Amino acid sequence: MATLAGKILVVDDDSNLLEVLRMRLESANYQVVTALRGEDAIEEVKQQLFDLSIVDLQLGSTDGISLMKEFHQINPDIPVIILTAFGSIESAVEAMKQGACSYLTKPFDPRELLLQIEKALESRRLFSEIKRLKGLLEEKYDFANIAAKSEKMQSILGQISIIAKTDSTVYINGESGTGKELIARAIHLGSNRKDKPFVAINCAAIPETLLESELFGYEKGAFTGAVQSTKGLFTQAHTGTLFLDEIGNMPISLQKKSLRVLQERQFYPLGSNKPIDVDVRVIVATNQDLKEEIKAGRFREDLFYRIHVIPINLPPLRERKEDITFLVKCFLEEFNEKMKKKVKGLTPAALQKLMLYSWPGNIRELKNTIEFAIAMTQHDVITEDLILQTTDQTHEKLQPLKEAKAAFEKNYIAHLLEITKGNISKASELSGKYRADFYNLIKKYDLKPETFKK
DSSP states (O other), rough: OOOOOEEEEEEEESSSHHHHHHHHHHHHHHHEEEEESSSHHHHHHHHHHEEEEEEEEEOOSSHHHHHHHOOOOHTOOOOOEEETTTOOOHHHHHHHHOOOOOOEEEEOOHHHHHHHHHHHHHHHHHHHOOOOOOOHHHHSSSGGGSOOOOOOHHHHHHHEEEEEEESEEEEEOOTTTTHHHHHHOOOOOSSSSTTSOEEEEEETTTOOOHHHHHHEEEOTSSSSTTOOEOOOOOHHTSEEEEEETTGGGOHHHHHHHHHHHHHHHEEEOOTTOOEEOOOOOEEEEESOOOHHHHHHTSHHHHHHHOOOOEEEEOOOGGGGGGGHHHHHHHHHHHHHHHTTOOOOOOOOHHHHHHHOOTTTHHHHHEEEEEEEHHHHSSSSEEEEGTTTTOGGGGGGGOOOOOHHHHHHHHHHHHHHHHTTOOOHHHHHHHHHHHHHHHHHHHHTOOOGGGGOOH
């Protein structure tokens, strides 16, 4: 039995035309439901899902545009094709303005009818796919899905949920691999601009000679090779968000022009004497200490204070090791799906190795470590020998004994709380210490047992 091409509701007060439409559409393998009256059609839309509706513009009790609006109140995604008599083109155009996907003039060519239906259904499929992908994107970058079990990150997410609703410039500072772009995207998707463009550029990845044209665009003939006018990223991000990553690497020659855009929301493309106005929310990020860059003469002080409106300091992974287990769980799910594997987790020794490492590459390094381990393992658990196998750990910065001992002790306590899900009694028993002594260590290192619970 052939698969049906889609379910179509046809509404017309001419019973003969209704029957002709039914026969033609069913012969094209569509499932067809018909209605002579608008009231009956509304009941059908309430009772079942349709892929498309064909509605006559002039009905006995109502008009096709009003009926279409009622359909869209029940199901906003249903496409509607309006049927109109010859000479009612103005009404058909009005129907398009009100939300119809297309119209056909009676008498119509059956081939044209099927072509219009195919176009409408294809547009609906594309719209549904875009909506699905957008939903996945928003879910991925939703605050709730950012791995942040540690108190430090919970506090930061609390801040950015408030920041997101403003239009103020955000300054994100953190080491490489701490997730600065992830936070920037989350801010955008939590803002009133979420349906507008999010445009990102890494200022360190583009040569100085190209960065200006990338940011501001250029007119045809502005320089050798400029064969046509091109919009810059500021223009592309209009009404949305522009993310300037590694802004500390922006050449000093471009910083003055960037300052003007931030101050006046206006700039000149290369080769143009006509200013362009833009409405953008700017988020910047850097892994550098820009105050030191200012002292060295590599960064403008006035630009720093223009971008340093709402600062967010992302802690390195070594300062929030409570997040490691949750991140590992997320990466296991991701790479199991990609590699079609069923790795359940890590052995205690493998997890301990992760907890004791300093993670100079932060979350990005941890993700690469888990990807390597899943790719290489032949079992359903990851063993210690597959963790940090390619990393030379002998070159870590040597700490004074007192600091090294304290760091080890804190990580050890955190690891015990992790594997016991925050159960102090079990953790103290595993450590071989009295519960009261173990509790004093928790207080000493400001660890919160509740953050380790499921």
